Amino acid sequence: MSGPILQLRDVSLSFQGIKALNALSFEVARGEICALIGPNGAGKSSLLNIINGVYRADSGSVTFNGEQFIRVRPAHAAHLGVGRTFQHNALFRHLSVLDNVLAGLIRQSRTTLLEHAFGVGRDRRETREFTRRADEIIAFLDLTRHRDTVVATLPYGVQKRVDLARALVGRPSLLLLDEPMAGMNQDEKHEMSRLILEANASLGTTIVLIEHDMSVVMGLSHHVVVLDYGRKVGDGSPEQVRRNPDVIAAYLGTAH
């Protein structure tokens, strides 16, 4: 399919009179890594929540892969090919890495409750196929040695990789990452950047990510959109955005 993978047109959202997003429009090209930046409270997470159906925009429209919606249920967004990670990872801490990654495939299950209860027919075939897919993504993200380890015992940077594996296993065409490097040290950020670039290059996944660390943003993204008080104040290549005086005033000048 040609054309942008994602288009937002005049999207607005308010919470009790506070405009979190104010007539926001931008496009994400197929295959790019697009960073959303802006000060705290600028509306970045709200925007991701609209794209994957957690929130409903008050007005405007979102077009994903040619399908336009104002409200999409999260399950339908996942079905259309939108994957997501959250700012505070929502892993099953007491389950293994493999089980957490398999959880990313639950929505694609076609097994009936009865087949699942007796472990027969489609259930057995599906389990084999899902495990194969999970192992593939576990290897892709360098997690094979942790495959059977309980997530809670793993270092934080590795847990964030498990979160990425769970989001990637369903092979979304658009992956939304909410602060994938939050709380990481420089080495972990470097490793996570490498994996995001690799997922983008080898799996062809379009990525929209929220990130505060400007050196990460500049090194990773093809395209940067800058928000401030729910409005777009910059939109272009990392270089264009870095030189935009409105952006410097709104964001880069702000202590973070």
Ligand SMILES: Nc1ncnc2c1ncn2[C@@H]1O[C@H](COP(=O)(O)OP(=O)(O)OP(=O)(O)O)[C@@H](O)[C@H]1O
């Ligand atoms: N569920 C909610 N209920 C009420 N207000 C909300 C809710 N979610 C977001 N807001 C408000 O909407 C505005 C935008 O918040 P949002 O979390 O989208 O910003 P952000 O750019 O992601 O911030 P941060 O960088 O701190 O995560 C803020 O004023 C916030 O307080």
